[in-house]
Structure formats: structure tokens, C-alpha cells
Amino acid sequence: MTRLFHVSDVHFGREDVAAIEWFGRRVAEEQPDAIVMTGDLTMRARASEFAAAGKWLESLGRPVTVEVGNHDLPYFNPLARLVAPYRRYKTIERMIEKPLDLKGVGVVPLKTTARAQFRLNWSKGNVSIRALRKSLALVEAVPKGDLVFVAAHHPLIEAGTQASSRTRRGREALAALATAGAHAVLTGHVHDPFDIAHDVGGRTVRLIGAGTLSERVRSQPPSFNEIRIDGATFQTIARFMGEPDVAL
Incomplete structure (x- = not known):
């Protein structure tokens, strides 16, 4: 059995110290x-x-791959946001979209953040044509028979959570990824866990969202997901700090 820990929205600067220590122990x-x-x-x-x-990610001592979230782009410096949005990411640059050597599983990145959008709330999701083409090529390169997990920040379609993603071109991206062979899309952003199966053109694709390890909780306490993979099947377990685990 292969086991992935799916974590999101730690928000260093507003992190829950007890929660990140709990995750580290797990x-x-x-x-x-x-x-x-x-x-x-x-x-x-x-x-x-x-x-x-x-420093925290390195201390975990396990293979890690990282996606970029909207809070990881410069907030108070619009020029830096447009010209050099990822400059400060250099401390963890080698972890960004890092391929994982996992038997029977391919993890493919999909960028859903944007430096600027024609709407006031730029924190919401956006899938560009370029980003989708890049991800589709990576999905198609995964060996036949392997599971394909797409990792993104924003849910591609709404999951009924308290917070929303309102991802532009998310539904179209989900359809294209499903056609290419994706089995699940792993996301964050909304700070509450979920695992929802969607039928897309006769294929079942699961949208899996992780909670938060920050102080900015919504309807659930701090949590992360454990994904247990056994051959062609997989199960999502929401692991809550201080509360029983829940199979999603």
C-alpha cells in the first residue's frame, strides 16, 4: 500500500503552531x-x-512536492507580483512541482493561480490555456495503468464548502483532465476537507480537498488528508487534530 499525506494552507505567518507540530509527529x-x-x-x-x-518542510524528512497558492504571491507589492512573483520561493524552489518517485502513481501539477485577473478578487482560481496544456501533456506521459493525481491549489469546481474557489475555466479543465486519464484532483484553498466523485464523460474523477494547519479554520478543525492507495483503488481519510479520523 502507498500512503500520501495531502496537506494544504499552512499559512506561515498565521500558522497554528500546535497543528504543524502535530502533523510533524504524524x-x-x-x-x-x-x-x-x-x-x-x-x-x-x-x-x-x-x-x-x-525549514518545516525539510524537517519532515519525506519526499515533498509543492504547488503555489494565491497567498504565495506578493500581496503588498503589485510590481513584484507582476514582474517577479516567485522570487521569494527560492528557499523551497527545488520542492515546487517536484516529480515523486511513486510506484503506480503519477502526481501532475496544475497551476491555478494568476498574477492578475480582470476581477477584484484575484485570490480565486484561474486555469490558463497554457497551464492546462502543460498538465495534459504530463498526464498523458504517465505510464499506462498508473493512477494519475493532479495537484492544484484551487478546487476546479465548487465542493459545497463554506469558502469558494470560483475557478475560471475549472469545469473545462476538469473535463479535459478526465478525458486524458486523470483519476483525482488534489486541492486546498477552502480550508475544509472533502472527497467528491464526479462523472465526466463517462469517467469518474474525484475532487479531493485538504483542510488547513493554520489559525484560519472554517467549519472544521485543523486537518490533513491521508490517501491510501492499493493497486487501482484509493481511499481518503481526513485526519483531524484532537478529533477522530473520518473516511471521506
Whole structure:
């Protein structure tokens, strides 16, 4: 059995210290095969926040791949946001979209953040044509018979959570990914866990969202997902701090 820990929205700068320590203990004791981090490592994309986030990820001692979230883009510096949005990410650059060596599973990145959008709330999701083409090529390159997990920050379609993603071209992206062979899309952003199966053109694709390890909880306490993979099947377990685990 392959076990992934799917974590998201730690928001260093507003992290829940008890929650990240709890997650670290779970990693140390259970030794998952890999960790998938689906964005918003930081609160305001400050260099100090990235340094703390990088130190924490390295301390886990497991293979890690990281997606970029909207909070990981410069917030108070519009010029930096447009010209050099990922400069402060250099402390963890080698972890961004890092391929994972997992038997029977391919993890494919999909960028859903944008430097600017023609709407006031730029925190919401956006799938560009270029980003989707890149991800589709990676999906098609996964060996036949392997599971394909797409990792993104924003849910591609709404999951009925308290917070929303309103991802532009998300539904079209989901249809294209399903056609290409994706089995699940792993996301964050809304701070509550879910695992919802969608029928897309006769194929079942699961949208899996992780909670948060920050102080910015919504309807659920701090949590992460454990994904247990057994051959061609997989199960999602929401692991809550201080509360029983829940099979989603």
C-alpha cells in the first residue's frame, strides 16, 4: 500500500503552531511515502514566511512536492507580483512541482493561480490555456495503468464548502483532465476537507480537498488528508487534530 499525506494552507505567518507540530509527529511516526502540499504555504509571501516554511518542510524528512497558492504571491507589492512573483520561493524552489518517485502513481501539477485577473478578487482560481496544456501533456506521459493525481491549489469546481474557489475555466479543465486519464484532483484553498466523485464523460474523477494547519479554520478543525492507495483503488481519510479520523 502507498500512503500520501495531502496537506494544504499552512499559512506561515498565521500558522497554528500546535497543528504543524502535530502533523510533524504524524509524519515521523507513520512515514508516509510522500507529502503533497497544495499551496498557501505562507500568509503574505514574505521572505521570513518562506524561510520558516522551507525549514518545516525539510524537517519532515519525506519526499515533498509543492504547488503555489494565491497567498504565495506578493500581496503588498503589485510590481513584484507582476514582474517577479516567485522570487521569494527560492528557499523551497527545488520542492515546487517536484516529480515523486511513486510506484503506480503519477502526481501532475496544475497551476491555478494568476498574477492578475480582470476581477477584484484575484485570490480565486484561474486555469490558463497554457497551464492546462502543460498538465495534459504530463498526464498523458504517465505510464499506462498508473493512477494519475493532479495537484492544484484551487478546487476546479465548487465542493459545497463554506469558502469558494470560483475557478475560471475549472469545469473545462476538469473535463479535459478526465478525458486524458486523470483519476483525482488534489486541492486546498477552502480550508475544509472533502472527497467528491464526479462523472465526466463517462469517467469518474474525484475532487479531493485538504483542510488547513493554520489559525484560519472554517467549519472544521485543523486537518490533513491521508490517501491510501492499493493497486487501482484509493481511499481518503481526513485526519483531524484532537478529533477522530473520518473516511471521506
